[in-house]
């Protein structure tokens with residue numbers, strides 16, 4: 001396996017045909033900074049290049065899958081006023097556009113079957129990545145996906161302008177996004193987004209991850225795994241063009257909001273607990 005640097009919030013390992021990526025920072029609910037999202041993208045690229053790998057598995061730890069972009073990381077980017085940026089546009093092209101478009105692109109074009117072990121809620125960009133997975137299993141009915149773009153002065157990102165209507169229906173997507181409401185367990189099961197609920201207590205994510213991996217190992221026994229990748233390629237071909245187009249449109253639309261500063265004001269309120277998401 002090619003070398004990759006370590007990251008204290010994300011681990012990875014290979015077991016047979018499975019490339020397992022785990023978020024391991026439960027204390028801040030697995031929030032990720034820009035560099036962490038890039039690392040996640042690099043791990044996916046590593047899985048993509050490994051011909052022994054057929055499934056990329058996303059696991060997490062603790063009570064949340066991931067609470068999205070780390071507001072401390074956003075504050076750091078805001079303070080990044082070094083001479084290296086000629087303008088606010090230049091700053092946010094680097095801190096937001098380039099990073100966001102990269103991680104989304106890596107998920108969109110990933111050739112291995114992406115499986116999400118949803119142990120708890122996912123928010124923001126992390127929830128967008130969950131919606132780009134091919135198969136999702138849930139630990140229990142406490143899971144939800146929240147895209148709080150309207151509360152944070154942002155617009156859809158991570159391909160959600162396509163993935164959410166595709167997976168949950170257009171009107172449900174409008175209603176949830178416009179009024180900043182979570183896509184809860186009922187919506188996720190009714191739409192077929194969740195393939196199986198393991199009904200395990202929230203306190204036991206490690207047991208859920210282990211049980212799910214055991215089940216997956218059983219499911220792939222005797223299969224001709226290149227067929228799975230061939231089918232993924234064909235299934236993906238239905239929408240890949242639209243995803244590529246929307247990835248670029250989303251970040252370019254968002255850029256104005258970052259330059260104007262509204263998301264920064266709102267992220268800062270979130271960090272100081274003056275702003276909350278209604279759940």
Ligand SMILES: CCCCCCC/C=C/C(=O)SCCNC(=O)CCNC(=O)[C@H](O)C(C)(C)COP(=O)(O)OP(=O)(O)OC[C@H]1O[C@@H](n2cnc3c(N)ncnc32)[C@H](O)[C@@H]1OP(=O)(O)O
Pocket residue numbers: 027028029031033034037038067068069070071072095096099100103123124125126148152270276277
């Ligand atoms: C690649 C480009 C990168 C830039 C992308 C920018 C675009 C934005 C993308 C997004 O992802 S938008 C979504 C951002 N995330 C959020 O809005 C969620 C913020 N968190 C919350 O609303 C709440 O924490 C919660 C998730 C609803 C949970 O509430 P609860 O009351 O159950 O727990 P808390 O006490 O609030 O949290 C525990 C602990 O974790 C810390 N924490 C939670 N979320 C974040 C976060 N996003 N960033 C940093 N830290 C987070 C929280 O501060 C607590 O820590 P302590 O106070 O105990 O130290």
